[in-house]
Amino acid sequence: KQEVTQIPAALSVPEGENLVLNCSFTDSAIYNLQWFRQDPGKGLTSLLLIQSSQREQTSGRLNASLDKSSGRSTLYIAASQPGDSATYLCAVRLAGGSEKLVFGKGTKLTVNP
Amino acid sequence: DTAVSQTPKYLVTQMGNDKSIKCEQNLGHDTMYWYKQDSKKFLKIMFSYNNKELIINETVPNRFSPKSPDKAHLNLHINSLELGDSAVYFCASSPPRAHGELFFGEGSRLTVL
Numbered sequence: 001k002q003e004v005t006q007i008p009a010a011l012s013v014p015e016g017e018n019l020v021l022n023c024s025f026t027d028s029a030i031y032n033l034q035w036f037r038q039d040p041g042k043g044l045t046s047l048l049l050i051q052s053s054q055r056e057q058t059s060g061r062l063n064a065s066l067d068k069s070s071g072r073s074t075l076y077i078a079a080s081q082p083g084d085s086a087t088y089l090c091a092v093r094l095a096g097g098s099e100k101l102v103f104g105k106g107t108k109l110t111v112n113p
Numbered sequence: 114d115t116a117v118s119q120t121p122k123y124l125v126t127q128m129g130n131d132k133s134i135k136c137e138q139n140l141g142h143d144t145m146y147w148y149k150q151d152s153k154k155f156l157k158i159m160f161s162y163n164n165k166e167l168i169i170n171e172t173v174p175n176r177f178s179p180k181s182p183d184k185a186h187l188n189l190h191i192n193s194l195e196l197g198d199s200a201v202y203f204c205a206s207s208p209p210r211a212h213g214e215l216f217f218g219e220g221s222r223l224t225v226l
Contacts, residue, residue, distance in 0.1 A: 043219040
């Protein structure tokens, strides 16, 4: 059974700091991995999608990496801003054409001005 | 234009009542989902439909009945509501599997009293 773990559960940093959020999964047979952000009382916004054949994806100040063999992904946020404060979730899509995403419990990020 | 829209956004009701949540997507996607986010913010899949056909039913009580009148709509009907049904319910959609990125609605917060 696929399990997704995100560490730390919460993180507080000063503005301007570079930071890394971690995601690990128990079964390396995944189709892809997706990072989302969720603002309080809002839905999930897709940030980056990495296919199983890819090693990383970049969008602006965000960089996500994937090491499928070790079951790990990281989300790197450069020059953090207070507007980055949110909960960040990673989710893996199971291999074999499954439509099912398995989510981690998220990392709550607070960027202090 | 909202890509995935859900109504109502908030729903407060008494135990034992029957209620429905509606979802519509204008992205032209074939696959739609219902996810439940509990009080601990853990997000778990409930149902998935592909082109109006049920493809995932994740051990959800049969008091929950999804209905997809067409591939742009996926509604969730809940009978005999219980206290434990209180949660935020998210609708999502995705394009064909080759891409697989999920797009979420803003959620419907259900409170059962």
